[in-house]
Amino acid sequence: MHRKKLQNNKYTPIEDPKPLYQQVKSHVLQHIQNGDWEIHGRIPSEHELVATLSMSRMTIHRALRELTQEGILKRVQGLGTFVAAPKQMATTLSLPNIEEYVTSRGNRYSCTVQFHQTDPVTPEDALKLGLKEGADIYRSYLIHKENNLPIMLEDRYTLPDRVPDYINQDFTKILVDSFFAARCPFINHDHQLSVQMSTQEIHHFMELDHPTPCLHLYQRTWSGDKLLSAAKFLYPGGHFALSC
Amino acid sequence: MHRKKLQNNKYTPIEDPKPLYQQVKSHVLQHIQNGDWEIHGRIPSEHELVATLSMSRMTIHRALRELTQEGILKRVQGLGTFVAAPKQMATTLSLPNIEEYVTSRGNRYSCTVQFHQTDPVTPEDALKLGLKEGADIYRSYLIHKENNLPIMLEDRYTLPDRVPDYINQDFTKILVDSFFAARCPFINHDHQLSVQMSTQEIHHFMELDHPTPCLHLYQRTWSGDKLLSAAKFLYPGGHFALSC
DNA sequence: TAGTGGTCTAGACCACCCG
DNA sequence: GGGTGGTCTAGACCACTAG
Numbered sequence: 357m358h359r360k361k362l363q364n365n366k367y368t369p370i371e372d373p374k375p376l377y378q379q380v381k382s383h384v385l386q387h388i389q390n391g392d393w394e395i396h397g398r399i400p401s402e403h404e405l406v407a408t409l410s411m412s413r414m415t416i417h418r419a420l421r422e423l424t425q426e427g428i429l430k431r432v433q434g435l436g437t438f439v440a441a442p443k444q445m446a447t448t449l450s451l452p453n454i455e456e457y458v459t460s461r462g463n464r465y466s467c468t469v470q471f472h473q474t475d476p477v478t479p480e481d482a483l484k485l486g487l488k489e490g491a492d493i494y495r496s497y498l499i500h501k502e503n504n505l506p507i508m509l510e511d512r513y514t515l516p517d518r519v520p521d522y523i524n525q526d527f528t529k530i531l532v533d534s535f536f537a538a539r540c541p542f543i544n545h546d547h548q549l550s551v552q553m554s555t556q557e558i559h560h561f562m563e564l565d566h567p568t569p570c571l572h573l574y575q576r577t578w579s580g581d582k583l584l585s586a587a588k589f590l591y592p593g594g595h596f597a598l599s600c
Numbered sequence: 601m602h603r604k605k606l607q608n609n610k611y612t613p614i615e616d617p618k619p620l621y622q623q624v625k626s627h628v629l630q631h632i633q634n635g636d637w638e639i640h641g642r643i644p645s646e647h648e649l650v651a652t653l654s655m656s657r658m659t660i661h662r663a664l665r666e667l668t669q670e671g672i673l674k675r676v677q678g679l680g681t682f683v684a685a686p687k688q689m690a691t692t693l694s695l696p697n698i699e700e701y702v703t704s705r706g707n708r709y710s711c712t713v714q715f716h717q718t719d720p721v722t723p724e725d726a727l728k729l730g731l732k733e734g735a736d737i738y739r740s741y742l743i744h745k746e747n748n749l750p751i752m753l754e755d756r757y758t759l760p761d762r763v764p765d766y767i768n769q770d771f772t773k774i775l776v777d778s779f780f781a782a783r784c785p786f787i788n789h790d791h792q793l794s795v796q797m798s799t800q801e802i803h804h805f806m807e808l809d810h811p812t813p814c815l816h817l818y819q820r821t822w823s824g825d826k827l828l829s830a831a832k833f834l835y836p837g838g839h840f841a842l843s844c
Numbered sequence: 845t846a847g848t849g850g851t852c853t854a855g856a857c858c859a860c861c862c863g
Numbered sequence: 864g865g866g867t868g869g870t871c872t873a874g875a876c877c878a879c880t881a882g
Contacts, residue, residue, distance in 0.1 A: 415870085
């Protein structure tokens with residue numbers, strides 16, 4: 357590249373604290389927030405922004421592409437760039453892991469293990485998990501505690517295939533999720549949420565003395581499309597702060 | 601640019617169905633899934649991939665940058681690029697909107713409005729919502745139904761400031777969230793989840809005849825950092841399929 | 845046909861980390 | 864000082880949409 361052009365290079369990080377493409381993103385967001393650019397309205401083309409802001413097209417493009425990925429803009433080839441309507445049609449909840457939840461409130465987290473053993477798959481579990489009856493499966497039954505008081509019960513079934521050493525872990529020390537995350541790529545979950553009244557079993561392990569409504573979360577853990585584990589979480593009468 | 605270089609341009613979409621940067625992303629994901637590149641392990645540098653795959657650095661960089669944004673990789677300037685450990689430390693739930701939820705099960709959605717009026721802010725609401733006592737606030741009390749049976753109760757308080765025409769809307773026709781989304785940019789929510797037993801009021805409006813545990817979702821809606829609305833959702837004994 | 849966004853390249857400068 | 868990633872540019876080709 358010629359020296360002349362190097363001198364014209366706009367990348368001068370000493371004076372500009374933020375990268376140019378970030379400045380473009382802020383610029384666009386500002387116009388949207390101000391109401392200058394309305395929802396569903398067309399915003400200037402890449403070419404126009406190149407001229408207005410005196411930047412290269414790749415820089416402008418990166419800013420607009422990222423805003424598109426973030427759902428702020430909507431781009432149509434041959435047509436233009438538009439302000440997207442926020443489509444918060446699905447409410448997303450973020451449930452912190454249990455240890456973080458307890459310690460974030462300044463309390464002490466602990467966990468006791470009631471069972472941690474190899475069982476044969478029962479007929480109903482074979483059906484639910486798509487396994488064959490009688491095969492070996494790991495079952496863990498954990499009581500999570502806040503300042504030594506039970507707050508959550510975890511009843512988990514884990515397939516030996518991918519994590520044969522699961523059964524040798526000490527889950528009073530680390531969370532099951534951390535164990536999976538540390539050795540399996542592409543972890544994902546699906547969930548089912550419901551409410552139920554406490555049972556005798558729950559009364560016993562959670563140290564309850566009267567019927568209590570419980571939040572019931574059923575969570576399956578996958579590595580790619582391979583089922584790793586299925587867990588039932590029970591939070592008696594719980595309250596939960598969730599984000600976003 | 602010289603003609604020679606144009607002939608060497610690798611962008612030949614007729615033969616390559618996917619863009620090059622997508623191919624690079626797939627290439628990297630494949631190596632991770634195969635186990636060639638382990639969790640926390642270093643992967644080839646941009647320079648090496650440029651040589652191996654015969655592409656420009658910008659193309660390689662875009663692929664690696666996007667994988668980093670997606671949480672698959674971790675990049676450190678001066679050090680290299682590494683396979684990130686899946687950090688699914690927070691469970692994220694996605695709750696579909698009520699109409700979608702009902703219709704996705706092949707049932708008929710409807711909604712009846714019990715209240716939809718302007719009220720003065722009570723002392724306790726003033727405290728909870730950070731408003732001044734006695735000011736005007738919109739209150740809506742909606743019963744959402746599946747095949748004409750009540751499945752969810754919505755008790756909502758809305759600040760007039762940003763959406764003065766809220767009170768003229770017919771929420772038997774559109775969802776409140778859709779109304780907000782259509783006219784306010786940067787919509788976000790926070791939530792609090794809990795369980796509670798049904799009250800007399802709930803029995804009446806939800807047509808229940810005995811005490812039932814209910815899922816209780818408290819949701820505040822913001823546009824940027826400006827509070828728009830706060831709603832209480834009650835799902836008696838509900839079951840919910842949630843994603844991711 | 846003109847304008848728009850989608851992709852790609854070659855080359856450059858910078859900031860950072862290490863031995 | 865050599866290698867790494869982070870950014871930016873000028874210019875090019877392509878695919879799509881519209882009048």
